[in-house]
Amino acid sequence: MASALSTEREALKATGGVMDGAIATNVKPSTPRSPADVRPERIRSADPDVFGVPTGREEEWRFTPLARLRPLLDGAVSDARLEVTSTLPDGVELVGVPTAEVDVPLPVDRLAALALQRCGSSLVLRVPKGLELDEPVVVRLAGTGPGHVVWGHVVVELAEQSRATVVLEHVGSASYAAVVSVLVGDGAALQLVQVQNWADDTLHAAHVASRLGRDATLRSTQVTLGGSLVRVTETVDFTAPGGDVELRGVSFADDGQHLEHRLLVDHSVPHCRSRVTYKSALQGEQAHTVWIGDVLIRAAAEGTDTYELNRNLLLTPEARADSVPNLEIETGEIAGAGHASATGRFDDEQLFYLMARGIPADAARRMVVRGFFAEVVESIGVPDLEERLMATIETELERAFT
Amino acid sequence: MTSTLEIRDLHVTVESDGADKEILTGVTLTIRAGETHAVMGPNGSGKSTLAYAIAGHPKYTVTSGAITLDGEDVLAMSVDERARAGVFLAMQYPVEVPGVSVSNFLRSSATAVRGEAPKLRLWVKEQKEAMARLEMDPAFSERSVNEGFSGGEKKRHEILQLELLRPRFAVLDETDSGLDVDALRVVSEGINRVRESGETGVLLITHYTRILNYIKPDFVHVFVRGKIAESGTADLADELEANGYAKYGVEALAPAGGRSLPTGPVLPGVVSPA
Numbered sequence: 298m299a300s301a302l303s304t305e306r307e308a309l310k311a312t313g314g315v316m317d318g319a320i321a322t323n324v325k326p327s328t329p330r331s332p333a334d335v336r337p338e339r340i341r342s343a344d345p346d347v348f349g350v351p352t353g354r355e356e357e358w359r360f361t362p363l364a365r366l367r368p369l370l371d372g373a374v375s376d377a378r379l380e381v382t383s384t385l386p387d388g389v390e391l392v393g394v395p396t397a398e399v400d401v402p403l404p405v406d407r408l409a410a411l412a413l414q415r416c417g418s419s420l421v422l423r424v425p426k427g428l429e430l431d432e433p434v435v436v437r438l439a440g441t442g443p444g445h446v447v448w449g450h451v452v453v454e455l456a457e458q459s460r461a462t463v464v465l466e467h468v469g470s471a472s473y474a475a476v477v478s479v480l481v482g483d484g485a486a487l488q489l490v491q492v493q494n495w496a497d498d499t500l501h502a503a504h505v506a507s508r509l510g511r512d513a514t515l516r517s518t519q520v521t522l523g524g525s526l527v528r529v530t531e532t533v534d535f536t537a538p539g540g541d542v543e544l545r546g547v548s549f550a551d552d553g554q555h556l557e558h559r560l561l562v563d564h565s566v567p568h569c570r571s572r573v574t575y576k577s578a579l580q581g582e583q584a585h586t587v588w589i590g591d592v593l594i595r596a597a598a599e600g601t602d603t604y605e606l607n608r609n610l611l612l613t614p615e616a617r618a619d620s621v622p623n624l625e626i627e628t629g630e631i632a633g634a635g636h637a638s639a640t641g642r643f644d645d646e647q648l649f650y651l652m653a654r655g656i657p658a659d660a661a662r663r664m665v666v667r668g669f670f671a672e673v674v675e676s677i678g679v680p681d682l683e684e685r686l687m688a689t690i691e692t693e694l695e696r697a698f699t
Numbered sequence: 700m701t702s703t704l705e706i707r708d709l710h711v712t713v714e715s716d717g718a719d720k721e722i723l724t725g726v727t728l729t730i731r732a733g734e735t736h737a738v739m740g741p742n743g744s745g746k747s748t749l750a751y752a753i754a755g756h757p758k759y760t761v762t763s764g765a766i767t768l769d770g771e772d773v774l775a776m777s778v779d780e781r782a783r784a785g786v787f788l789a790m791q792y793p794v795e796v797p798g799v800s801v802s803n804f805l806r807s808s809a810t811a812v813r814g815e816a817p818k819l820r821l822w823v824k825e826q827k828e829a830m831a832r833l834e835m836d837p838a839f840s841e842r843s844v845n846e847g848f849s850g851g852e853k854k855r856h857e858i859l860q861l862e863l864l865r866p867r868f869a870v871l872d873e874t875d876s877g878l879d880v881d882a883l884r885v886v887s888e889g890i891n892r893v894r895e896s897g898e899t900g901v902l903l904i905t906h907y908t909r910i911l912n913y914i915k916p917d918f919v920h921v922f923v924r925g926k927i928a929e930s931g932t933a934d935l936a937d938e939l940e941a942n943g944y945a946k947y948g949v950e951a952l953a954p955a956g957g958r959s960l961p962t963g964p965v966l967p968g969v970v971s972p973a
Contacts, residue, residue: 645757650794650844653754654804654860655782655811664807668798668843 339561341403345372345414348407357406357530360587360619362555365526368446369474369502372411377445379471381420384435389461390423391436396450401478402506405530405561409504412474415448419478422463426456426482433462433682440471443498449475453489457482457510462679463489468523470496476504479517483510483537488679489517494689495524497553502528509569511537518677519575520686521548521556522693530559533571535598540569545677546588547670547690550616551697552581559589560605564598573605576673578666579616580697590622590638594631602632609640610669612662659698666694702732702769702785702867704753704900709764711745711752719760722748724925726764730900732867737903737911739939740922741949746904747791749922750872753902754788755781768868783812785867789857789874795845801856802826802840805863812864829862832892834885851882858889869893870902875910887913908940923947 340347350370351358363370383391396419404410422436440447453463465477481487495501501524507515521527533542548556562571577586590605609618622636643665651661667690674686711723722745730736740746752759753766755778766773768784776784796804805826810816817825830837833855845853854874861869871890875883891914893899903916911933919935920927921944928947929935 644794646794647796649754649756649778650790650796651799651804651807652778653782653788653790654808654864655779656807657779657811658777660807660811661779664799664803665796668796668800668803672798 339405341405343403343410343413345407345410348410351407357559360585360589361528361557362526365555366500366502366528368472369408369411369500372415373446374415375446375448376417377447379438379440379447379449379469379473382437382439384433386430386432386434388425388428389430389434390421390425392421392423393418394421394452395419399452399478401450401452401476401480402508402532402534404476405504405506405532408474408502409476409506409530412448412476412504413450416450416475417448419450419452421452421454424455424459424461424485427458428456429460430462433464435464435466437466437468440467440469440473440495440499443470443472443500445472447471447473447475449473450478451475452478452480453487454478454480455482455485455487458484460486461488462682463487464682465489465491467491467493467495467501470498472500474502476506479505479507479515481507481509481513481515484512485510486514487516488677488682489515490677490682490686491517491519491529492686492689493519493521493524493527493529494693495527497523497525499524500526502526503530505529505531507531507533507542509533509535509537509540509542512539512541514541516543516677517545518674518686519544519546519548519558520674520689521546521558522690524554524556526555526557528555528557528559530561532561532563534563535566535569538566538568538600540566542570543572544574545673546575546577547673548575548577548586549666549670549690549693549697550577550579550581550584550586553583555585555587557587557589559587559591561591562593562603562605564592564594564601564603567598568600569598570602571605572603573607574673574676575606576608576610576669577618578610578612578669579618580612580662582615584613584616585618587619588621588638590636592624592634592636594624594626594628594634596627599628599630600632601628601634603634605636607636607638608669610643610666611640612643612666614642663694663698667691702898702900704730704773704786704868705765705767706753707765707767709749709752709766710762711748712760712762713748713758714760721762722759722925723752726926728902728920728927730868730902732900733894733897734918735894735901735903735914735916736918736920737905737916737936738920738922738927739905739908739936741944742906744922744949745925746906746922747872748925750788750791750870750902750904753781753786753870754778779811782866783814787861787864787866787869789854789861789869789871791873791876793845793848793853793857795843797843797846799844800841801844804844805840805860808860809863812866826863829859832862833859833889835859850877851879854878854882854886855889858886861893862889865893865896866899868900868902870904872904873906874903875905875907883910884913890914908936911936921947923949
């Protein structure tokens with residue numbers, strides 16, 4: 298089996314692709330799994346055709362409403378752009394660079410490959426070596442209408458021993474497929490926050506592809522509130538020991554929204570740490586969230602320490618939250634590995650208690666959701682940023698519960 | 700005008716195993732502001748059902764009868780409207796609300812009930828003083844509502860709300876149960892502070908007579924099989940303490956400090972032999 302796999306891998310390499318995550322025969326998963334949870338191969342390639350056109354039967358597409366995503370899947374050539382505004386502290390560079398000139402992790406699916414192929418130029422944010430920033434870098438990407446397909450590539454690059462907080466905000470109306478390449482150099486520390494605060498008609502498919510150097514630290518927070526369909530795949534590749542990643546997310550799906558977060562943390566080197574904490578709250582007839590948490594601990598990744606947690610809160614019975622944690626472990630020499638997933642309903646007793654104190658039902662729901670999210674947001678550890686995010690969440694909840 | 704809460708011939712059912720069971724079988728009771736009424740009765744007699752029905756818990760269905768507050772139809776109001784109209788229920792089992800801090804909860808409640816947000820600085824002082832009177836650690840205000848609270852802490856938190864919200868009518872559902880002597884004293888003092896204002900009518904539901912050593916009721920009602928079997932003054936409680944409920948055809952009153960546990964499923968109006 299091993300030789301057949303390596304042959305296949307060689308063949309893929311020749312076409313520009315890499316096959317990842319072959320499961321060894323001695324894997325002892327920590328939980329029973331259904332056939333749907335088993336992903337025997339993961340293809341990474343710059344060539345869209347390596348992936349084929351999704352039909353909806355593929356594991357990585359089975360939750361996504363493909364009909365709605367059609368404008369992007371069709372792959373039309375487009376030179377439409379999002380409007381970029383930014384706040385840049387001294388020493389930080391934000392430039393356009395021909396995409397062919399940047400070395401970034403390979404795309405994880407067809408849309409990501411199309412985005413890299415079609416975007417033409419990449420928006421590159423560079424924090425130079427050793428620069429430690431106290432002020433956040435804010436880059437705001439605004440869509441000007443859903444009519445045009447926009448292909449995009451954003452690179453956030455922290456050179457070694459630098460430290461920065463970067464906020465990437467998405468607003469307005471768009472049909473946007475993008476890759477966000479996150480390159481954290483040796484000993485660098487990045488606090489990255491991405492906010493999806495789109496208008497109701499927006500389609501957004503993104504691959505957030507992180508690559509960490511030795512002793513690099515990444516704190517990544519996704520706040521997904523607005524948009525018709527948002528599908529974010531976040532991958533983490535460790536290239537050297539000492540990498541430390543915390544991936545957090547909160548999403549609020551209202552009637553008709555499909556918000557999907559797919560995570561793949563690839564522990565391929567020893568002594569790295571990862572934590573995943575995602576929460577979503579949902580209400581309404583066609584509200585749907587999807588959370589896929591894949592953590593792979595390869596044979597070489599001794600001393601890995603990982604834990605992932607997903608919590609979903611259904612505010613109305615018709616909303617639907619899918620949650621698929623998946624841990625593949627190829628070595629027993631680890632520090633820790635675990636996951637937890639739970640989906641609960643907003644309890645009638647909680648609602649009664651709050652209402653019995655005069656608080657109207659809508660305000661009571663808002664309080665509970667705000668509290669549910671605050672636990673994640675407050676773990677960021679940057680008070681200014683936490684306040685900003687809670688204010689954004691508050692505005693969304695005000696809108697949803699009135 | 701003195702506020703009046705009037706309950707007339709109240710019948711209430713609760714759904715259990717797909718069938719509606721009648722728990723309250725015709726309760727009639729009038730409470731005026733400044734009065735304290737103790738409702739005592741054996742397990743399963745429907746005391747808590749009365750409390751929940753007044754507050755409007757959706758699990759309980761009023762099939763006939765009326766509740767009015769100064770002539771206004773309470774039964775037509777939603778749960779939050781009742782609270783804003785001045786009805787308060789201190790719960791026997793306060794609910795945990797993870798992620799919502801006590802301070803946020805209290806201020807939201809006060810804002811809702813008072814009709815405007817209390818001025819922040821005054822509010823902080825007001826809350827702090829009220830907590831101190833109930834011998835509560837200030838650190839409580841940053842904890843999630845009732846989450847990880849001990850039984851005594853939950854009850855102090857209920858009475859804290861009572862003191863801050865100053866309702867026209869307070870239903871206290873077995874607030875004394877599960878409290879040690881110290882906590883019982885602190886909680887009773889809180890209730891007495893509210894009573895002394897003369898502006899709040901209190902319906903004190905209890906299984907024991909021991910809280911009546913701290914809180915002297917103006918009236919005592921014996922609750923049996925979903926209705927009031929007898930009403931009297933505070934002396935009636937002493938009589939119950941001495942003779943139990945035997946004359947009403949049910950079990951003896953549990954001795955002070957203890958509580959007889961039903962040996963089988965508790966059915967309305969049916970009490971297992973002690």
